[in-house]
Structures are given as C-alpha cells and as structure tokens.
Amino acid sequence: MILHVDMDAFFASVEQRDNPDLLGKPVIVAGYSSRSVVSAASYEARKFGIHSAMPIFQARQKCPHIIIQPGNREKYARDSRKIMAILRQFSPLVEPVSIDEAFLDITGCEKLIGTPEQAAKKIKTQIANQLTLTCSVGAAPVRFLAKIASDMEKPDGLTIISPKAMAQVIDTLPISKLPGVGAKAMAQMHDLQIETLGDVKKFDPQLLNNKFGSFGQRLFQLAQGIDPTPIEPERLRKSISGEVTLSCDISDPRDVQSVLLAQAHRVGNELRAGNQRCKKVSIKLKFSDFSQITRSKTLETWISSSNAIFDQALLLYYNLNITKKIRLVGVGVSEFQDAQRPIQRSLFVDENHKNQRQWEAVDRAMDSVLAKFGPDALNKATLKNQKFSHK
Numbered sequence: 001m002i003l004h005v006d007m008d009a010f011f012a013s014v015e016q017r018d019n020p021d022l023l024g025k026p027v028i029v030a031g032y033s034s035r036s037v038v039s040a041a042s043y044e045a046r047k048f049g050i051h052s053a054m055p056i057f058q059a060r061q062k063c064p065h066i067i068i069q070p071g072n073r074e075k076y077a078r079d080s081r082k083i084m085a086i087l088r089q090f091s092p093l094v095e096p097v098s099i100d101e102a103f104l105d106i107t108g109c110e111k112l113i114g115t116p117e118q119a120a121k122k123i124k125t126q127i128a129n130q131l132t133l134t135c136s137v138g139a140a141p142v143r144f145l146a147k148i149a150s151d152m153e154k155p156d157g158l159t160i161i162s163p164k165a166m167a168q169v170i171d172t173l174p175i176s177k178l179p180g181v182g183a184k185a186m187a188q189m190h191d192l193q194i195e196t197l198g199d200v201k202k203f204d205p206q207l208l209n210n211k212f213g214s215f216g217q218r219l220f221q222l223a224q225g226i227d228p229t230p231i232e233p234e235r236l237r238k239s240i241s242g243e244v245t246l247s248c249d250i251s252d253p254r255d256v257q258s259v260l261l262a263q264a265h266r267v268g269n270e271l272r273a274g275n276q277r278c279k280k281v282s283i284k285l286k287f288s289d290f291s292q293i294t295r296s297k298t299l300e301t302w303i304s305s306s307n308a309i310f311d312q313a314l315l316l317y318y319n320l321n322i323t324k325k326i327r328l329v330g331v332g333v334s335e336f337q338d339a340q341r342p343i344q345r346s347l348f349v350d351e352n353h354k355n356q357r358q359w360e361a362v363d364r365a366m367d368s369v370l371a372k373f374g375p376d377a378l379n380k381a382t383l384k385n386q387k388f389s390h391k
Contacts, residue, residue: 001116002231003104004138004146005087005123008155010100011040011076015069017132026063029071030056035327036245039071043155073242074269076100079131081273086126090119093231101150103143105231120158141166142227148177166225171198178222180215188212197223237274241284242266243330249288251325253318260313263331268306276336277302281312284330285322292328295320302337309333 007013011029016022026045030036038054048063059066080099087094090113093105106119113119116139127135138149140161149159161169173196175181175189188211194200200208200223208216221227242263250256260283271278282296295316303309313331 001106001139001141002143002146003090003106003116003120003123004143004150005083005102005104006136006138006147006150006154007083007100007127008134008136009040009042009046010133011071012042012045012069013133014076014079015071016042018075022067022069025067026050026065027067027069028056028059029069030059031070031245031247035247073266077270077273079133082131083127083135086130087123089126090123093233095231095233103146103231117158117160120160124156124158142225143229143231144179144222144227145169145225147179148173151177170223170225171196173197175199178219180218185212185215237336239332239334240267240270240274240278241282241330241332242270243284243328245328246326249325249327251322256317256326256329257314259329260317260331261310263329264310264313265306267331267333268304268309271309271333271336272304272339274336275339277304277339278309278333278336279303280333280335281309281316282332282334283313283316284328284332285317285320285326286328287324288327289324290327291324293320296332298335304339 012027015027015029016025022042024044025042026048027042028038028045028050029040030038036056038050038052038056038059040052041050041054041059045059045063045066048066050059050062050066056068076099080096083100084094084096084102087102087104091104091106091109094102095104096102106113106116109119113122120137120139124135124137127133134156136150136154136157136159138146138152138159138161140146140149141163145161145166149161150157152159175194175197176186178197181189189195192203192211194203200219203220205217205220208220210216212219244259244263246259250259279302280296280298282294284292284294286292297312297316299312303312309331
C-alpha cells in the first residue's frame, strides 16, 4: 500500500500555531505588497473563496479583515525536515514531493507498523504531538489514488481505498480530480463525453494517444488501476532558489544589491541545511513590463557560503546593462555535491579558498543560532532595514 501524507494549509497552520492570537481567524501567508500573491491560506480564509496564487488585492476584496503574515521559509523548512524524519520511522521508502507532502510505500512493513489505517493514525498522532500540526493521509494500492484519497476529507482527514474498493472509486472518480487534467484537457474530455475516470475505459488506447499525446497512454493505464510511478526516496533535489516580489519597482544598483544579498542568504541557509555545496549560481530579474531574464555561471570550485553565492550573483547582475525598473529579484543554485565529499586542494596557498572556508564557518555558526533561537535572532547588518516585502 502507498500512503500520501499532506500537511493541512501548512504555512498558514504554522503561523497560527506559533501565534495563538491567529487561531480561528482568516490568515494568509504572503507579502504585504498589493502585487504579491497568496502562498497559503488558512481554512478560515478559504471559506471566503481565497486560495493559493490569488493576488493579494483579490483576497482583500473577498475578505477585508484578512490577516497577512509575511511567512518564513526557513521556519517551514525546519518543520518539514522534522515531518520527513517522522515518516522515515514507518518506511525506508519515503519520497518528499514538496515541502509539505510525501509518499510512503509501506508494503512489507505491516508487522512493524500495523495495517495502513493503523500506520496512518500513528503518523497523524506523532506529527500532532511533536509539531502541533494536522495532516491528511490517503492510502491506496497505487500512487495516484493515494494522493487523491488524502484530499477527500481535508483537513485532518484519513481515507483508505482498499484493493477491493479501487475499481468502484476509479469508475466514479470525476476526471477533473485527476492530477494533470487542466482546463485544456477538460475541454477535450467534454468533447469525448468523459466525466469520470471509468469513462476512459470505453475508448481505444490509440484514440486516447492521438487525442492527448503521451498523457493518453497514462490515462488508459490509470483507468485500469495501473500506476507504475515508483516511490523514489533518493530522488535528489536539482536546484534551490529564492525570489522576492518588491513592494515598489527599483533601479538603484544599491537596492538590487541588498535584495540579492537577502536571497543569497536564504538560499545559502537552505543549501547548508541539506549538507550540500553548489557549483552553479543563477539570478532571475523580472521588470516593470513583466518581461524577465535569467543568467547563470558555472564555477570552477564548489561553494556553500551565502557570501560566495552573493558575490557570484552580484557579478552576474553587474555584467548586465539594465535600463528597466525591476519588480522581482531571484537567486538560485544548482549542480550539487555532498558537503562531506573531499575537495581536491591546490598545492599552493589559495587565499580565495581560505576566505571561502572562513565564510562557510561563519554561515554555519549563524545557521545554528537561527535554528535554536528563531529566524529573527540574527541577521546581516545591511539587511536590518530592508524595505522590500517578500513574496
């Protein structure tokens, strides 16, 4: 059996947990700028029709007394790591698919953890006891149904689709509930009079392939209850990035430098938390006319300090001839290596390498302080009065 564990309104729930005054109130996590979008909405906010990716001005129109929290990704990442550690107690096959959800394959673990229902209840109890958060769990013989099941009784839900019930669930499952079926696909489904996943069984696989391309073959398999997608616990993250939508457009290089530093610090913290080094740094700039550019550089050495990431991001920025005002700034890193892996050293004294190692030590000390005392315990002096709101 496959379990899908999905945290309930994760970012918003963490904010409500950490500030009891927010409990029972409509809360969204977003930037304060009217140009920002909703990252997460509490269930109290969702009653007003507010959802993720909704522009802030629309959220305010739907609920004038909405409470906006700026959010803190480092805090959410720490809680996420604790959640994943709990899940790994139940199975070695745990695949995180985002910061707040994961799949587990518990096949063969029944003697240790009990039935799927018992395991799911234990997971929910441990997460509630250790983090004071709720999650919804779905269990099914195949991956795609486990994900659908976890959404059936939110929040704090538990839905089990047994092997015997699987055929009936498939036959009656609205096709719109299937992951990957968007507005364009729904229009095609309407043309074919496909309303449920069971309706797909009426069609020849070749016709589905002609109509939907490669997704047609997957549709046919899912209608038969077949989902060959494996649980991949060792799937490596390919990149880490952070970006900020600014409360006002900027053009002063000193302002851009300040934002780049903040994002480099955020990305560096997450990189080191995963015990990784990187060899590629990139920047993303979106302008006032909504056009955007990205630039990247592959380095000769591996780095993990926020200072080194910032230096490379700043070089990429200064190599550009920017004439437009900027509304969004992002920094990213990729091409990772385990931080414990030995690095070939130069035979000669390398002052640059020595400097990087010193900055890494400083950053790791800062990481420890932030992990123990919270995200506001320590910050770079140049960021103390930064006036830009975060997305």
